[in-house]
Amino acid sequence: MKLPSMGVYGYLSPDEFIPIAEESNLILSIGEWVITQAFTQKKQWDSNGKKDVKMAINISARQFQYIDFLPFLQQEVIRLQVNTAKIELEITESIMQNIELAKGELDNIKRLGFQISIDDFGKGYSSLSYLRSLPIDTIKIDKTFIDDISHPRHKGSLAKVIIDMGHNMNFIVIAEGVxxxxxxxxxKDNQCDIVQGYFYSKALTPTELERLYL
Incomplete structure (x- = not known):
């Protein structure tokens, strides 16, 4: 049977393929491939004099809980000699369902020099006491709270609470899906540190990013 080429489907959004990849455990091999490709790209940019470029890599909950995740991460850092100081690993908030495991793994990741952010913050797993005990640098406000800014009644009240709370705990706060x-x-009025979303740009390939911004 002849398989269709990649061109048949074009680019797929993460919402379309990640749930299937997680159910089938393909997320583990996909995740390792993504980490290797990202490290390789960062090393290339560093070699070309663009060392200030900060890179963020999404890590799924299934990948984070995998027993070989940390050894693989360490192996690739050493093999590729990548500078981890400008790489942030985005961990989904659902890891807090097992806080002891999460804290141990995040401590080990931090020792490798990575920055750590909690992605999709505010979806229901977080606790202020848990956040204080974790070695995280950044929280990313979930898009649902950003969409709420335009709500005639709520007017972004939850987003403001998250920004204020994050700053009070000395976290960098990023709004996603803007x-x-x-x-x-x-x-801006509420001093959110960083924003990302289609207002500024759609997702870009490395070549497109270099042409427009680097």
Whole structure:
């Protein structure tokens, strides 16, 4: 049977393929491939004099809980001689369901020099006491709270609470899924540190990113 080429489907959003990859455990091999490719790209940018470029890599909950995750991460850091200081690993908030495991793994990741962010923050697993005990640098406000900025009744009240709480705990706060000028204005007024989303750019390939920004 002849398999269809990649061109048949084009690019797929993470929402389309990650749930299937996690159910089938393909997320483990995909995750390792992504880490290797990302480290290789970062090493290339560093070699070309672009050492200030900061890279973030998404790590799924299934991948994070995999027994070989940390050894693989350490192996690739050593093999590729990558500078981890400018690499942030984005860990989904659901890891807090097992806080003891999470703290041990995050401590080990931190020892390798990575920065750590909690992705999709506010979806229901977080606890302030847990956050204080974890070696994290950044929290990323889930897109649902950013969409809430335009709600006529809520007016971004939850996003503001998360920003204030994050700053009180000395975290960098990032808003994800930002798409409108009203959202940008709200986030600026409330001192959100960093924003990302289609308001500024769609997802880009390394070549497109270099051409436009580097």
């Amino acid at each position: 798409e409108t000028k009203d959202q940008i204005d709200f986030l």
